[in-house]
Amino acid sequence: MALDWLTDHGVVFTPQPNSAFRLKRMHGCDKHTGAQYVDVLFQNAKKIGVDIKLNTKVVELITNTEANEVLGVKAESNGKPLYVRATKGVVIATGGFCGDVNMIDKFILDFRGALTFASANSEGQGLKMAEKIGAASTHMNFAAVYGYGVPMSKDKNNRKGWIFRGHVMNLYGSITLNKEGRRFINDDQNSTKVAQFLASHQERTVYQLATEAQLSDFMQNDPIQVISWDRTKFNQEKEEGGQFINKVNSLEECASEMGCSFDTLKNTIDVYNRSVASGNDEEFGRRFMKGQFLSGPFYLFKCTPVVGITIGGLKVNQRMQVLNEYGEPISKLFAAGEIVGGLHGTSYIGGCSLAGALALGRMVGEQLAKNQAAP
Ligand SMILES: Cc1cc2nc3c(=O)[nH]c(=O)nc-3n(C[C@H](O)[C@H](O)[C@H](O)COP(=O)(O)OP(=O)(O)OC[C@H]3O[C@@H](n4cnc5c(N)ncnc54)[C@H](O)[C@@H]3O)c2cc1C
Structure with missing residues (x-):
């Protein structure tokens, strides 16, 4: 109903490949912004004399x-x-x-203190x-909470965050790890499930590890990596880091960045590599296993839950x-x-x-x- 109504009023939808949903069933506009609907509705309302x-x-x-x-x-x-x-x-x-962090802390009890991606007007x-x-x-x-959030600022009092589409990257083979360097969830799960798991374990940090091939597959096939970032900004972060991505040359370097035991991380990766080779993830039943983690460089993503939609x-x-x-x-x-x-x-x-x-x-x-x- 909403789709037909918007189309009748002049909104142009383009088919969106969005692998987050596995099937191409997302309707979106070419610039991927909600403002494109609002502009059309605004002009239509003005035309019929609505006093705005x-x-x-x-x-x-x-x-x-x-x-x-x-x-x-x-x-x-x-x-x-x-x-x-x-x-x-x-x-x-x-x-x-959810744009008011005091209201998040008052009502969204599982995610008190979490980041928010909502507009300040909400x-x-x-x-x-x-x-x-x-x-x-x-x-x-x-509330809608995404497991893979990125703080906008290093200032802990600034609770604004972005959404990294890490759940989509995992469909290209990257893995999700806890801060001890262990897998803890079926990596194919959506971002909400990751956030819920973290909350139920009073945990706020989640890592993802991707090979060069997995990350470039994600970037080639999906137009958006971090919501509201353009490709230039993401490329810069990929190469230089600073916000949430660390390019590491080896698993030793990765363990050191995560502050976890190298032996634990190495064991996690060895078990996972064997699962990829056999095509059977006995630990978590993952289906999207694309590529082993054999030699660096690897990309390490450090994320935390971000709340946003009430x-x-x-x-x-x-x-x-x-x-x-x-x-x-x-x-x-x-x-x-x-x-x-x-x-x-x-x-x-x-x-x-x-x-x-x-x-x-x-x-x-x-x-x-x-x-x-x-x-
Ligand atoms: C980053 C981000 C990504 C999202 N992605 C998706 C998505 O992919 N798909 C999806 O379905 N949803 C998505 N959402 C959620 C979706 O955008 C919102 O749920 C939706 O826009 C809500 O529409 P609304 O008209 O109810 O409120 P809003 O769009 O928030 O509009 C409310 C308006 O009311 C105004 N207002 C507030 N208080 C007052 C007041 N006292 N007096 C006058 N005006 C006031 C505000 O300034 C604002 O303009 C996303 C949200 C965010 C933040």
């Missing part, structure tokens, strides 16, 4: 005295208050809360405003009406997008945030446009 107010922050939901019906919003624009009366309803679409403002008038929330302890948020019914603590709809209050809680259950379903935001936002819009006034 930029740099205008909603600060409060205005209700009747019983607080069971939303009448409009109070916003701030250029330092001045702005009141908007909503005859049909208010749709909260202010996104998630502060949960809409959620807090709705809760203030009695809205209920759900699934607040869950999957907890406001409780809604099938019409996307926001519910109160008693499960009753708050009249004329709707929600769509990442602010809605529970759409993914307790584990993030990759790719479904944008689809959910677009499909549900459209559904609410259509509902309100058809009705003279919402219930």
